[in-house]
Amino acid sequence: MSNVITKQKQNPVTMTAKPSLGPQSWWEINWQSMKANKHGYVLMAPYMLLFLMFTVLPVLMSVIISFTYFNMLEFPKFIGWQNYSRLFLEDDIFLIAVKNTMLFAAITGPVSYLACFLFAWIINELQPKLRAFMTLIFYAPSISGNVFFIWLLIFSGDRYGIANGFLIKWSFILEPIQWLKTEHYMLAIIILVQLWLSLGTGFLVFIAGLQTVDKTLYEAGAVDGIKNRWQELWYITLPSMRPQLMFGAVIQLTTAFAVADVSINLAGFPSVNYAAETIVTHLMDFGTIRFEMGFASAIATVLFTLMVGTNLIVQRLLRKVGE
Amino acid sequence: MNFTLQLRKKRVNRSFMGSLLLFGFLAIVGAFMALPLVYAINAAFKPLDEIFLFPPTLFVRNPTMTNFIDLMTLLGNSWVPFSRYIFNTVFITGVGVVGHVLLASAAAYPLAKYNFPGKEILFTTVVLSLMFTPQVTAIPNYMVMSWIGFIDSYWAVIVPAFAFPLGLYLMKQFMEQIPDALLEAAKIDGASEYRIFWQVVMPNVKPAWMTLVILLFQILWATDGNGFIYSEQLKTLHFASNQIIQGGIARAGVGAAVALILMSVPITLFVFTQSKIIETMATSGMKD
Numbered sequence: 001m002s003n004v005i006t007k008q009k010q011n012p013v014t015m016t017a018k019p020s021l022g023p024q025s026w027w028e029i030n031w032q033s034m035k036a037n038k039h040g041y042v043l044m045a046p047y048m049l050l051f052l053m054f055t056v057l058p059v060l061m062s063v064i065i066s067f068t069y070f071n072m073l074e075f076p077k078f079i080g081w082q083n084y085s086r087l088f089l090e091d092d093i094f095l096i097a098v099k100n101t102m103l104f105a106a107i108t109g110p111v112s113y114l115a116c117f118l119f120a121w122i123i124n125e126l127q128p129k130l131r132a133f134m135t136l137i138f139y140a141p142s143i144s145g146n147v148f149f150i151w152l153l154i155f156s157g158d159r160y161g162i163a164n165g166f167l168i169k170w171s172f173i174l175e176p177i178q179w180l181k182t183e184h185y186m187l188a189i190i191i192l193v194q195l196w197l198s199l200g201t202g203f204l205v206f207i208a209g210l211q212t213v214d215k216t217l218y219e220a221g222a223v224d225g226i227k228n229r230w231q232e233l234w235y236i237t238l239p240s241m242r243p244q245l246m247f248g249a250v251i252q253l254t255t256a257f258a259v260a261d262v263s264i265n266l267a268g269f270p271s272v273n274y275a276a277e278t279i280v281t282h283l284m285d286f287g288t289i290r291f292e293m294g295f296a297s298a299i300a301t302v303l304f305t306l307m308v309g310t311n312l313i314v315q316r317l318l319r320k321v322g323e
Numbered sequence: 324m325n326f327t328l329q330l331r332k333k334r335v336n337r338s339f340m341g342s343l344l345l346f347g348f349l350a351i352v353g354a355f356m357a358l359p360l361v362y363a364i365n366a367a368f369k370p371l372d373e374i375f376l377f378p379p380t381l382f383v384r385n386p387t388m389t390n391f392i393d394l395m396t397l398l399g400n401s402w403v404p405f406s407r408y409i410f411n412t413v414f415i416t417g418v419g420v421v422g423h424v425l426l427a428s429a430a431a432y433p434l435a436k437y438n439f440p441g442k443e444i445l446f447t448t449v450v451l452s453l454m455f456t457p458q459v460t461a462i463p464n465y466m467v468m469s470w471i472g473f474i475d476s477y478w479a480v481i482v483p484a485f486a487f488p489l490g491l492y493l494m495k496q497f498m499e500q501i502p503d504a505l506l507e508a509a510k511i512d513g514a515s516e517y518r519i520f521w522q523v524v525m526p527n528v529k530p531a532w533m534t535l536v537i538l539l540f541q542i543l544w545a546t547d548g549n550g551f552i553y554s555e556q557l558k559t560l561h562f563a564s565n566q567i568i569q570g571g572i573a574r575a576g577v578g579a580a581v582a583l584i585l586m587s588v589p590i591t592l593f594v595f596t597q598s599k600i601i602e603t604m605a606t607s608g609m610k611d
């Protein structure tokens with residue numbers, strides 16, 4: 001209760017409500033505060049309405065539908081946990097999808113996160129013109145839309161593909177390798193392309209964060225006996241950038257769990273022996289081809305739990321860094 | 324110590340070997356990042372016999388415009404005039420981006436500058452929504468779209484883009500650094516809240532506009548309709564270009580040409596807005 005009042009005092013713009021006499025209940029204070037901020041609700045209304053309709057409501061619907069049998073024609077029928085037990089106990093391909101998704105997330109998540117930071121950190125040392133150019137080079141793949149089809153030409157299965165062509169020319173191999181049709185190359189190539197695409201928003205956030213670190217801290221550090229750039233990074237740069245580091249982690253982790261487009265475009269849909277199946281492609285299989293909406297919603301709910309759960313755990317861990 | 328400090332006044336604590344190692348590494352990985360794009364650009368200018376040459380070449384030897392001319396011929400033969408695909412994408416991107424910047428700024432202003440009941444929970448929900456991707460909600464979204472009759476129209480792509488959560492988040496973080504004194508001064512001068520938002524806050528967050536513009540632009544520019552658009556005359560440029568690329572070997576050159584044209588638009592936009600975007604991203608950190 002007192003919280004509301006002190007907060008209002010910090011922000012004089014909101015002091016428009018008439019001060020009323022006598023003791024007030026919690027409800028009255030909230031109501032007054034709501035009336036005083038009427039324009040705030042009006043300004044937020046259009047966005048929040050759409051946000052609730054296209055993001056919050058669908059998440060709730062997805063959880064509810066996941067407990068039903070639903071084929072888009074008949075009214076959904078409640079079947080309890082059956083979708084989930086079928087998913088984890090009977091669906092072998094789902095287990096491949098989970099394994100692949102975890103593998104992609106465990107590799108592309110941390111590696112892309114570290115890469116974003118490392119390259120932002122090195123680029124930050126450059127002259128402004130060169131810095132802008134290198135930022136463009138690293139950021140360009142993530143905004144070039146469907147250009148990752150170029151990797152199809154690089155890893156094409158005949159000898160005209162760049163990879164095969166050079167390997168044959170230099171006599172490492174004698175006949176072309178079917179890169180995107182062989183199970184154990186497929187995953188590695190998808191990870192490679194995914195990493196190539198992954199220096200996106202998180203990378204820009206780090207570039208920006210590095211430029212806002214207080215320059216006098218470095219000079220003070222040098223006086224206090226910081227000897228090299230590694231100590232400078234550990235004792236000054238990283239602690240000053242904690243907020244950006246946390247935001248970058250959310251962006252990189254969330255995309256690391258959602259590998260699908262690259263897998264579909266490079267390895268095919270479905271891929272050979274389902275070797276490149278991910279949770280998202282499995283979801284698309286049941287949602288847009290087989291129309292088992294209840295089952296697909298169960299997959300979506302598992303994916304949602306996995307993404308949000310991992311993010312929350314990582315946020316807790318990062319909060320401890322430098323404490 | 325004193326001597327080295329005099330030598331490089333600007334940079335303390337920088338050993339030569341360390342710089343060599345780091346910049347060398349940067350150059351190698353930079354080459355890895357750039358090569359596929361360089362190859363894509365070169366492939367667009369290669370005649371067909373050079374694309375299928377053994378051993379393969381990275382750089383074009385006899386640059387030709389054949390692929391672009393073939394593309395024009397191909398486009399002239401399409402059932403729907405190609406300008407229609409361009410119009411669809413430009414319309415979706417334009418309306419989506421403008422609407423998003425307006426709605427997200429309007430919502431970000433109260434979240435950044437006022438305290439009111441429900442603020443915490445609304446903002447926490449937005450942050451949580453950054454933690455999952457749109458695929459999670461694809462199925463219920465289709466049902467929502469069909470209830471409100473958006474299926475097979477531009478609006479199925481445009482209207483959800485208005486409420487893109489990352490934009491609201493970045494805008495709110497950026498608006499927090501506008502000094503309260505500025506808002507108070509406007510208030511004392513008798514401006515209404517809406518006028519403060521429109522005439523005081525909005526001009527002060529121009530860098531953030533540009534960031535929202537480029538982030539949403541690249542998403543909408545590359546949209547294929549998200550599975551909501553079926554009529555051929557409503558389909559997007561990206562959808563049409565994917566069909567050309569999927570033409571396989573015979574279309575390899577034309578595919579590279581169309582990919583080059585498509586990717587040059589967001590990249591050019593980024594080149595011109597880079598400094599504004601960096602300025603916005605600096606405020607994006609998550610508070611404890």
